[in-house]
Amino acid sequence: MNFTTSEENYIKSIYHLQQETGMVNTNSLAAEMQTRAASVTDMLKKLKTKKLLQYERYKGFRLNETGKKAALDVVRKHRLWEYFLAEKLKFDWDKVHSIAEHLEHISSEELIQRLDNFLGNPSFDPHGDPIPDKHGKIPVINQQSLSDIPLKKTVTVSSVSNQTVQMLEMLKHYEIALGTQLTVLKKFEFDGSLEIKVIKQSACIISEQVAKNVFVHYVQ
Amino acid sequence: MNFTTSEENYIKSIYHLQQETGMVNTNSLAAEMQTRAASVTDMLKKLKTKKLLQYERYKGFRLNETGKKAALDVVRKHRLWEYFLAEKLKFDWDKVHSIAEHLEHISSEELIQRLDNFLGNPSFDPHGDPIPDKHGKIPVINQQSLSDIPLKKTVTVSSVSNQTVQMLEMLKHYEIALGTQLTVLKKFEFDGSLEIKVIKQSACIISEQVAKNVFVHYVQ
DNA sequence: TAATATTTTTAGCTTTGTCTAAATTTAATT
């Protein structure tokens, strides 16, 4: 089936919200999409008619299987374009998201398949998020929040869960990127901040808030 | 200034029509855009308000300098994306146009500049049409219709003026592409068709209609 | 449980871009 840009944006946002909460409610979707609750209700009716979600008045909603597949298609397109922008066009990782927001709505199966191949069928986007394949299958990776890693273990940064421009700028400042190797030297009880040592750099301190949003895996 | 997708499509179509005729009229634009004359009139008012064209009721219209620059920006984006699709994603040249129709409306100066650089600042798209630079400057090439070339001269195909899928499929059948070298062996008075010899192929005959739309330059 | 607060929906309006049908203007023809 084919969707409008607006429908796709709603589907995608619902998908992301229900990943965390299971059921989604009108106000949180309105907040996520920077629109009004009334607009959300209108769109929910449309998406229900198209049989993309379970929804009853006043009761909350969630995507059904068809809806989830539609969402994963958009996510796939978004992340492939992000990869293209960062890897081929050399955009900084904090700039790719907003452009990919537009590119993701171009609908051509063949385009996306060719793009995927051209990029070498990548599994993760520039923020470390997994890129679903054309069937909606999502690659998995063993990763933990940096805030849960014991001292002295060497880990590799694999993704970042807060992708605001502010966060990404901050990581750029610390010279932390995907693939960066580091170890945790010390955890300060006072505010939960961590002293870390990034390979080939001098030790530095990051806040608990940053650490919680940086995901890593052990170097094998 | 920023334009909607619809505005950009109108601007682009007006630009192409006025290249040939100077002044454009409502019905021909409606035909070009596959819409109704009334819709064209509505949009003309909008574009006039935005000071993109000269227009007086019942008198025809043409883009002014601002409008032309806006058109060239869209043309530039379209042709760069076409180049990307053909050159990097290996699309057949008869398939790139319809996808580029969507990509051309994504507005990011930086995206297009980086794409341009990534592609090696190409001067011509996969159909041989010139790609304007960011200032709207269009590269020129000395070319003539194949139907005007004298016998026995070796020429190189540089562009195709009819870019319908039908035409492009036909050229694919003849194995004629941009850069193909060929010579005209004979011109048949009866229907104006040409016997040509494509390098490394046996001679064949093409209709006058095809020949008129194939543009070539002499091999230096 | 009754009163209050919050959330969600409905009703009705707005803008963009399209359409049809009718009116108007310009062009062509007798």
Added chain:
DNA sequence: AATTAAATTTAGACAAAGCTAAAAATATTA
């Protein structure tokens, strides 16, 4: 020049996607 034909514009309607304000349903609290 008068009539007919063609081109163009206007008027009014519609769908999509948004909004505000008010109503309705659900949750919370005294």
